[in-house]
Amino acid sequence: MSTGLELKDVSISFGGLKAVTDLNFSIFPGELLGLIGPNGAGKTTVFNLITGVYTPTSGRISFNGDSVSSRKPEGITRMGIARTFQNIRLFSSLSVLDNVRAAMVMHLKHGILHSLTRGPAFLKEEGSVEDEAMALLDIFGLKDACHANAKSLNYGDQRRLEIVRALATRPKLLLLDEPAAGMNPSEKDDLMKLIRFIKERYNLAVLLVEHDMKVVMGICERIAVLEYGRKIAEGTPKEIQSHPKVIEAYLGAAAVVD
C-alpha cells in the first residue's frame, strides 16, 4: 500500500500553548509539497512531529498506512522518511565519504562480528557500500572532495552533502527543513534545480519547509499554508498567491481590500 504520508487531526500542545491544532494534510508518492507560513506558525513543530522528535498530543500521522508517531527517529528513518536539518548537522569529524557511509549503516547485511572476521562476503559488501556512496557523491559533484573533512566544505556543499546523506538512507519521502536558509540567489537557483532533479531521479515525495517564497513558488506542486498552528489554505502555487487568507496572514487585513 502506497498512500504516502498522512496527517489526520494532528494536534500538539506544550503546556497551555496549542502549537498545532487539528492539522490535516497528505503527501502523495512522488509529490513535492511546500509547507509555508509566517514566523511562529508551527512549521518546524510539524517537521518535528513527522520526524519523531515530538509525539502528537492527539491525532495520527501515518506513512503508507503505518503509524509514525510513537516511533523513535531511527525507526522513522527505517520506514523510508529521511530529513535534513535547518542548522547543518553533518558528522564533523568524518570525511565526506564517511558521512554518506554512516547513513548506509541500517541497510547493511553484515554486523559487528563480520567486521572482525572480515570474510569475503563482508569485504564485498564494504566495496559495494563505498561504490554506492561514491556514485551518489558523483551525482552531486562532491566526488573529488570525498576524502576531505565534511566541515571543510563550503556552505552550499555542506547543504548538498546533507541531502546526499539523507538520500543514502534510500528514502521514499524526503523532508527538507529550510534548505535555502543563508543561500545567495544563485545558490538558491542551483538548489531548486537540485530538488527537482532528485525528486525525478529517485521518484521521491518531498516535503519542503521554507521561508523563501521564490523557491517555494518555483518548485512546489502543492502548497499548504500554516498560521497559528492551523492550516489556512492549501492549493497550487497560483491559488495560494491569490488566496485572501494567505495575503492577510502575510501582509495584514488591509492588503486584501485593494
Added chain:
Amino acid sequence: MKRYTTQIVLLVVVLLSLGISVLSGKFDAYYMDIALNVGINIILAVSLNLVNGHTGQFSLGHAAFMAVGAYGASIFTLEMSARLMPLLGGPGSFATGVAFLLALLVGGLCAAVCGWLVGMPSLRLRGDYLAIVTLGFNEIVRVILQNTSGDGVFGGPLGLKGIPPLTTFFWVFAIAAICVYVVGSMVSSTYGRGFPAVRDDEIAAGSMGINTVRYKVTAFVVGSFFAGLSGGLYAHLRTTISPEGFNFLKSFDVVVIVILGGMGSTAGVIIAAIVLTVLNEFLRDFEQYRMLVFSILLIVMMIVRPQGLLPSFPILNRKKSA
C-alpha cells in the same frame, strides 16, 4: 593476499610476542615487568578509547570493570583450575594455558555483563550521565569488595593472594594485539562508522537510521570486556589483588592516557600508554608528586595540543579510491 593484510599483521604480532615470551628468561626481569605493565595499559586504554574516544561517551569507571575481571579470573583460577586439570589432560603447560585462557574469558565476560547492566539504563539518556554512573559504579565495586568477608572467596579488604603467576609476555601482547585489532576493525568498517557518527551528532545519527543506544551499549560492553581481560592479566601478573588497587585513581590514569593519546586515535593512545607507563617508573622516587606531574601534563596538553598526541585516524588504513 592484500585483503588479509590486517589478519596477517595480527598473526605476526601474536607470534612475535610468543617468541619474546619464550626468550623472556634472557631479559632483565625489571624491564620485562615494565613491558608487561605497558601491555596491560595498552589494553585498558585502547578499550576505553572505544567508549570515550570513538563513541564520545565519558566513562570514568574503567578500573571497576578491570576489578570485576581481575576477581572473576582469579577466583576461577583459585577455585576451579585444580578441578579442571584432569579434564584438560592432566597437569602440564598446555592444560595450564587452557585453564588460564578460560579464567581470563570468565573475567572478561563478568566485566562485559556488568558493562551491559551499567550501560543499558545510563546510555539510553543523552549527555553526561554515564560519567556519573560509572564513577559511582567504580566506588560501589570497591566498597562491596572491601566489605566482603576475609575468609570468603573475595578475600575482604586484603584481597586475594597466591594467584599463580601465569601472565607472560605472550598472553599480554597477544591480547593487546587482539584488542587493537577488534577495536580497529569494528571502528573502520561501514557498520563502525556509526560510532563516530554518534559521537559527532547523536540527533543527526538517529535521523540517519542509526540505533544510537545500541551503538553506545555495544562500545561500552566491548570496552568492559577488554578491561576485564586486562584485569585478569594484571591479577595473574601481580599474584595478589586488593580492592584498593582498583580505585578511582586507577580509572583516572586510563582516562589520562586516552586524552593524552588523542580521543579516537588508536595509535596515539598506544604511544601514550607506553610513554606514561614508562614515565610512571621514572617517577617512582617522587611517588607523592606523580598525580601532580600527570595533572600538569594534562593541562599543558589541553592548551598546546587539545587533539592529543596523534590526530584520530583509523589504524587500519582503508584503500584510497581515486
